[in-house]
Amino acid sequence: MFHRVTDTFFDVSLLVKRKTFEECMQYIARRCPVISLDFLVQNFDRWESVPHNSYVVTFDDGWIDFYDTAYPVLSRLKIPATVYLTTGFASLKCSYWQERLDNLLAQIFAEKRTLLTKDNIISIPEINLKLKYLILNSGGAEVTFKFIDYLKEFTHDKILKTITDLEVFQERHSIKVDNNKERSFVSWDELNHIKDPNISFGSHTVNHMILTNEQTDVVKEEISKSKEIIEKETERSVIHFCYPNGNNNDGIKEIVAKSYKSACTTKGGFVSKDSDIYSLNRIGINEEMVTDWRGNFSKYVFIYSIFIESLKA
Ligand SMILES: [Zn+2]
Structure with a gap:
């Protein structure tokens, strides 16, 4: 494989x-x-x-x-x-959500403080809590992989909602978006x-x-x-x-x-x-x-x- x-x-x-x-x-x-x-x-x-x-x-x-x-x-x-x-x-x-999430989190990490002080960035409370917990307790890439593993327990709808919520947060805080992506x-x-x-x-x-x-x-x-x-x-x-x-x-x-x-x-x-x-x-x-x-x-x-x-x- x-x-x-x-x-x-x-x-x-x-x-x-x-x-x-x-x-x-x-x-x-x-x-x-x-x-x-x-x-x-x-x-x-x-x-x-x-x-x-x-x-x-x-x-x-x-x-x-x-x-x-x-x-x-x-x-x-x-x-x-x-x-x-x-x-x-x-x-x-559609796209591979794990890759989308990795991109998003890499950019959002630069705004870690804002993310930690804001409530309800992700509208599903338990997922929101989990991400904050991971950011406080793990470093860099580890957060991404642990968060991906955690999200795999949820329905696809909830995973996509989480990603959309993070995208909204990213836009609101005008965090740089890397649009130069190849197919x-x-x-x-x-x-x-x-x-x-x-x-x-x-x-x-x-x-x-x-x-x-x-x-x-x-x-x-x-x-x-x-x-x-x-x-x-x-x-x-x-x-x-x-x-x-x-x-x-x-x-x-x-x-x-x-x-x-x-x-x-x-x-x-x-x-x-x-x-x-x-x-x-x-x-x-x-x-x-x-x-x-x-x-x-x-x-x-x-x-x-x-x-x-x-x-x-
Ligand atoms: Zn596959």
Whole structure:
């Protein structure tokens, strides 16, 4: 499981650098069978057809760097991959709230005093209290990550309301807004330029909501609408799903099973013939997990990390 292939991003746990990615893919392509998710799913009931120790490569969210950095490498090495698209990101209808929040908090920290003295900056009292507590008790980036983790317990509506409240505060105190931002996500046009049959598109919902926090009608809409949109925009059929943040339960899996043939989580571990096809484990790869102390790709660090992650199943 990859997220971003780029040299800088606020959340380094989601990042693999360009050079590292290329070396990692070269290593995998040379050493192991890499199969497509389609192949895996088609052969799930005939497990003997699945090559031993094979890899499936996936990308979450649909970041722009999948298109301009990862895809050329995959294509050259003939590595199949599945990209899980959040349709609202590709359509520029919503953004990755964690990134938005990181940007906001970085700017708001400069006005920490004002924030601490004002009441009710965030209209949901418990969230307001939590942010103040974190600012008083943690430093810098730690506040952002702890606050993100805390917000993941709330419905998507409440998360977005929190961000809007912080934006209002930011505007009112004319804190500098960094508008010079490049586009983060791949567009439908770019996706339609991908002709390589080895690349498939899966769904990662419309709004990247944590589905276990939402009502059933919202869950149903996120699961079905995203498939519909990708199929309409790309004229490809979509049969694979990926739960945002990995969160799922039996009810959600049942809804997914009605229109998809597989679903991935973010839980570590290998996939075997006994795996639940609607709750497939994946091993998330980031820069730290595959590089040595000099920052170079190391097959030893890679193998070690894969082994450690496989134990999480
Ligand atoms: Zn995601």
